[in-house]
Amino acid sequence: MAINWFKYSAPTTFYGLAGKLIPWFAISAAVLCIVGLYIGFVVAPADAQQGEFYRIIFIHVPSSILSMFLYLIMAAYAAMGLIFNTRLSSMMASAIAPTGALFAFISLWTGALWGKPMWGAWWVWDARLTSELILLFLYLGFISLHASIDDPRRADRAAALLAIVGSVNVPIIYFSVQWWNTLHQGSTIKFTGTSMHIAMQQAMFTMLVACWLYAITVTLMRVRSIILERERHTKWITELAEVKA
Amino acid sequence: MSLDIWMRENPLSYIWIGSYAVAFLIFAIEIAMVMHKRKITLQQVRLMREADESEQE
Amino acid sequence: MNKLSLFSLLILVVRRDLVLAMRRRADVLTTLIFFVMVVSLFPLGVGPEMDMLRKMAPGVLWVAALLASMLSLGRLFSADYLDGTLEQMLLAPQSLSVLVLGKMISHWMVSGLPLVLMTPVLGLQFDMSMQAIAVLILGLLLGTPILSMVGAIGAALTLGLRGGGVLLSLLVLPLCIPVLIFGTGAVEAVTSGLSVSSHLSLMGALLVLALAFTPWVTAQALRISME
Amino acid sequence: MNKLSLFSLLILVVRRDLVLAMRRRADVLTTLIFFVMVVSLFPLGVGPEMDMLRKMAPGVLWVAALLASMLSLGRLFSADYLDGTLEQMLLAPQSLSVLVLGKMISHWMVSGLPLVLMTPVLGLQFDMSMQAIAVLILGLLLGTPILSMVGAIGAALTLGLRGGGVLLSLLVLPLCIPVLIFGTGAVEAVTSGLSVSSHLSLMGALLVLALAFTPWVTAQALRISME
Amino acid sequence: MLEVSNLACSRGDHRLFSELSFALHPGQIMQIQGANGSGKTSLLRTLCGFIIPDDGKISWCGENVRELDEAYFAQMMYLGHLNAIKDELSALENLRISAGLSGTELNEKDAIAALRRMGLRGRERLPTKVLSQGQRRRVALARLLVSDAKLWILDEPLAALDVGAVALIQELIAEHLARLGMVIFTTHQPLHVAGMEMRCLSLS
Amino acid sequence: MLEVSNLACSRGDHRLFSELSFALHPGQIMQIQGANGSGKTSLLRTLCGFIIPDDGKISWCGENVRELDEAYFAQMMYLGHLNAIKDELSALENLRISAGLSGTELNEKDAIAALRRMGLRGRERLPTKVLSQGQRRRVALARLLVSDAKLWILDEPLAALDVGAVALIQELIAEHLARLGMVIFTTHQPLHVAGMEMRCLSLS
Ligand code: HEM
Numbered sequence A: 001m002a003i004n005w006f007k008y009s010a011p012t013t014f015y016g017l018a019g020k021l022i023p024w025f026a027i028s029a030a031v032l033c034i035v036g037l038y039i040g041f042v043v044a045p046a047d048a049q050q051g052e053f054y055r056i057i058f059i060h061v062p063s064s065i066l067s068m069f070l071y072l073i074m075a076a077y078a079a080m081g082l083i084f085n086t087r088l089s090s091m092m093a094s095a096i097a098p099t100g101a102l103f104a105f106i107s108l109w110t111g112a113l114w115g116k117p118m119w120g121a122w123w124v125w126d127a128r129l130t131s132e133l134i135l136l137f138l139y140l141g142f143i144s145l146h147a148s149i150d151d152p153r154r155a156d157r158a159a160a161l162l163a164i165v166g167s168v169n170v171p172i173i174y175f176s177v178q179w180w181n182t183l184h185q186g187s188t189i190k191f192t193g194t195s196m197h198i199a200m201q202q203a204m205f206t207m208l209v210a211c212w213l214y215a216i217t218v219t220l221m222r223v224r225s226i227i228l229e230r231e232r233h234t235k236w237i238t239e240l241a242e243v244k245a
Numbered sequence B: 001m002s003l004d005i006w007m008r009e010n011p012l013s014y015i016w017i018g019s020y021a022v023a024f025l026i027f028a029i030e031i032a033m034v035m036h037k038r039k040i041t042l043q044q045v046r047l048m049r050e051a052d053e054s055e056q057e
Numbered sequence C, D: 001m002n003k004l005s006l007f008s009l010l011i012l013v014v015r016r017d018l019v020l021a022m023r024r025r026a027d028v029l030t031t032l033i034f035f036v037m038v039v040s041l042f043p044l045g046v047g048p049e050m051d052m053l054r055k056m057a058p059g060v061l062w063v064a065a066l067l068a069s070m071l072s073l074g075r076l077f078s079a080d081y082l083d084g085t086l087e088q089m090l091l092a093p094q095s096l097s098v099l100v101l102g103k104m105i106s107h108w109m110v111s112g113l114p115l116v117l118m119t120p121v122l123g124l125q126f127d128m129s130m131q132a133i134a135v136l137i138l139g140l141l142l143g144t145p146i147l148s149m150v151g152a153i154g155a156a157l158t159l160g161l162r163g164g165g166v167l168l169s170l171l172v173l174p175l176c177i178p179v180l181i182f183g184t185g186a187v188e189a190v191t192s193g194l195s196v197s198s199h200l201s202l203m204g205a206l207l208v209l210a211l212a213f214t215p216w217v218t219a220q221a222l223r224i225s226m227e
Numbered sequence E, F: 001m002l003e004v005s006n007l008a009c010s011r012g013d014h015r016l017f018s019e020l021s022f023a024l025h026p027g028q029i030m031q032i033q034g035a036n037g038s039g040k041t042s043l044l045r046t047l048c049g050f051i052i053p054d055d056g057k058i059s060w061c062g063e064n065v066r067e068l069d070e071a072y073f074a075q076m077m078y079l080g081h082l083n084a085i086k087d088e089l090s091a092l093e094n095l096r097i098s099a100g101l102s103g104t105e106l107n108e109k110d111a112i113a114a115l116r117r118m119g120l121r122g123r124e125r126l127p128t129k130v131l132s133q134g135q136r137r138r139v140a141l142a143r144l145l146v147s148d149a150k151l152w153i154l155d156e157p158l159a160a161l162d163v164g165a166v167a168l169i170q171e172l173i174a175e176h177l178a179r180l181g182m183v184i185f186t187t188h189q190p191l192h193v194a195g196m197e198m199r200c201l202s203l204s
């Protein structure tokens, strides 16, 4: 019975809890975002070398960081789902994946826009950019595999195995790409924010937190839909207020 | 080429439109998709419930 | 029960294949992502020097498009073959060529068109000029349907053979070389300031030829394969 | 009726797969010919300048090898899956990992090894130096088994899915990028007079890692896919 | 109507049958019998034109079927070992599309009625992938209900069907014969059609 | 020996069966009955461990099969819808290799004897690709002759077999039961085993 409780009621309680938490996360994300953008665009001064262009940093860096962390979190949830057979963890993993992929995409997009004025090219095959691109591919692989399998349980387990293999590979990929690039050319592309202005740091940090909160909000919203969909046969779902309405 | 010139002259607009507008558009689309998904799922669940009820009768 | 006209039969087949593709959206995406990925592998293998990459770009993009449509060709008839639908199609009381043409069209819409739409972004990754990208896209627009149609012949011939995928590429790639040459030639012409119209009109002629003959040839190939 | 030891089981599986491959000699050849053909397409797409071709050569050869083994991976388990043999393998009273390892080994012998043997000829086509060719071959010898083994995981995960081939590449290619980088890196090191031992020893380490873990992971993936 | 004269067919090195002649007239039914491997499937596929016979002639209304081609196809229907249904489509979509491919437009109501008659009530809109072996066979057999072909060629139509479904198929065949249709089939299970003389052709 | 208690299984959204309990002892045979789609195949695949049940326990000699794993596999044999034979290999090679995979070495003489008993005399060395539907099924069933598994799990073993082959299978099953083996199977055709009480489990 104890196992049953663990297995079946975790999504039950989580569904309600998530519903209550979502507005709070959403509001704080919005507020922090406005504050961060205000500091970034109004308070922080222009950079000595890059002029105004550096202001892309406030969205670029948070999304880069998030795309990487979200992969790890996704893989961890997926592994939990695979090993302990907890359904909620697998659902969380598949809820995180699209958000992670979108952040990777934003990072690539903003980076490309930044590259144009800085390097005169939309894209260079720099180690960091390349590994971000590969990260996007890994996300897409996870999502595609999950989408191509119809049986949700098999999909969860297969995608989880892929995510684990991927996360073992991520460090290998990261170092190999870095090494690949430096072997060819010197560090023509090095941006070091050595003496960052304090307001810049504040803005970036605020935006980072805002992005975290946004990611949490969206993930929770998505996971609620997934719970609804997968558990639609259970009794508790049919007794939910929003279903009865 | 004209993009280059425009970019140099209006760096702030370039940043706003290029990065932030796109990023927020993506966020908005993602939120819209998630809400749409929830609506559809709820609809399906309701349909299923009604089907079950009519079966029992 | 009304009889169907040839045209509405064509529409039926195209619609059916598109619906099937939509049910399996992953298929469509994977071809596209394969394309993107193969293109991105080259810089990793060759090195990041922009000059060299820019020169390679049209070749790499065309070869990748060729490979991507080749791979997706394996699916053109094989699913229908395995579940017996193809048998039924051969027994259909209408022209088999029309059914085949329908399948070719939907195959192109699902696997060729997305590649064309993706090309500008990849072109930028290789630092190509806007003009070159435009010509590349035009070339791909004319060329990818040819790949789908010529490939269909190969797909029909290799039906049901194990290892069909590779065998298919083997049969079809040589036939597609002219397309590759004209396509990359057009881009090179524009980057060196020459006129591209001759390359593109040759490609157009190839397209018309393919439209006229490949459906019938493929239908014959299918009859042979089903014996 | 004697019980079989683990080692003789491994031999049995390898022998079986090799016999099957020999009965279907076309399969072996087609992988190889695909490799040759992709490599030969590049000069057509990129143009005939020898300097550039020489520089591109290791990258092109490696990418082509990657693609060729990726394509042949689709066949690794799919035939056994479709005819029900895989079901019986999962019910075998021995370690599934051993069976899987056997299949990986024979896959490499059938699809990896021929590529390696073919490389010198293609290297000469691109005017590579003897030294560079030697390093390229060494790299491929170490690298292609890794591709077979890592690819087997993807093959197991995509088992029975439609459009498996392209999906498989999507899953596996990113994971194989380090192999590509070290392999081409070694050749470039030798052409610029640096030592290659670090690249090759890293690749050796990857091979050992793959040997240790992938059979087990693949076995798990197969169990998941057969549910 | 369907006349076969002096037919000979071999697979590989092996002569399956030769000098086979028979005629099938409207309202008649014929069962092909024979042990495993005696060539039943090969005979049916020859009648469909998939296999080119070594010798002999198959004619439909007096004309050779190889010349008639599409006119012959319009009047016959073949159901083989394979079900010819798409896993991703629902039973309903499958039925409508396969009717379309054989040249007739089928509206949704008729299609649903046919599926219900085959015992698939409630599963019309499920993807056929999730159906069991027997249910998928029923979807394939539903095509018999919506086609106006005169000649039915059925290869082991009863495989995987339960008792209820077998009775249904017998009923369908009886109706078809009453409409002056023709049926030629193979099966290893007994099949009885009420009030009809069953002709048997034994291959050995 | 094989005990099933409170088993519940669902495919997709659909609960196939629940609270299913039975035990099978040496020398016993059980037929799973049920209409198309009632879950017979799913039950057999659950017994093999391919499908993880929603609830309940399957035990062999008192121990849960999920823990026994390979020790359980060594004592059982499953024959499903698919024949598990390779088109390119001959019947003989197929049989020897599948015996090898299930852990026993089979010499050529025994293998040929088994195939002959299955009525494949003269076809032992042909690639199975050229065999008919029923002949391929016979090659698959030949494995029953060369295995020493105690528990046979057979999913529609009679499909595509002619009368002679059905009689042979009945004989094989009778012999197996006499050796104190166990059999659990599904079929839509009648199967009679001489002098044995046939237990039936009906799914609905
Ligand atoms: C498409 C192009 C780009 C991509 C994919 C990309 C990717 C990334 C990634 C993944 C990070 C996080 C790295 C880490 O935390 O260690 C990052 C950080 C950063 N990127 Fe980019 N980037 C791109 C273009 C640019 C450009 C053009 C610049 C400026 C010239 C730039 C400046 C930075 C800075 C300043 C950071 C933060 C530094 C740090 O925290 O270490 N990026 N980028």
Ligand SMILES: Nc1ncnc2c1ncn2[C@@H]1O[C@H](COP(=O)(O)OP(=O)(O)OP(=O)(O)O)[C@@H](O)[C@H]1O
Pocket: A151, E129, E130, E131, E132, E133, E134, E135, E160, F011, F012, F013, F014, F016, F034, F035, F036, F037, F038, F039, F040, F041, F042, F043
């Ligand atoms: N993966 C799946 N997803 C959803 N439903 C499924 C799945 N697999 C099977 N089913 C459903 O489960 C039911 C039982 O299928 P099963 O194959 O066990 O039936 P069966 O008793 O063997 O029938 P038959 O006699 O026709 O072979 C069917 O109604 C089928 O529609």
Ligand SMILES: Nc1ncnc2c1ncn2[C@@H]1O[C@H](COP(=O)(O)OP(=O)(O)OP(=O)(O)O)[C@@H](O)[C@H]1O
Pocket: E011, E012, E013, E014, E016, E034, E035, E036, E037, E038, E039, E040, E041, E042, E043, F129, F130, F131, F132, F133, F134, F135, F160
């Ligand atoms: N391509 C082929 N090459 C060689 N021999 C073949 C080929 N196809 C079939 N055969 C042989 O032809 C014979 C007849 O096969 P067919 O499938 O027609 O038998 P069947 O009567 O339908 O048997 P079943 O009842 O088992 O389905 C078999 O003995 C088979 O071995």
Ligand SMILES: [Mg+2]
Pocket: E040, E041, E042, F132, F133, F134
């Ligand atoms: Mg037959």
Ligand SMILES: [Mg+2]
Pocket: E132, E133, E134, F040, F041, F042
């Ligand atoms: Mg069944």
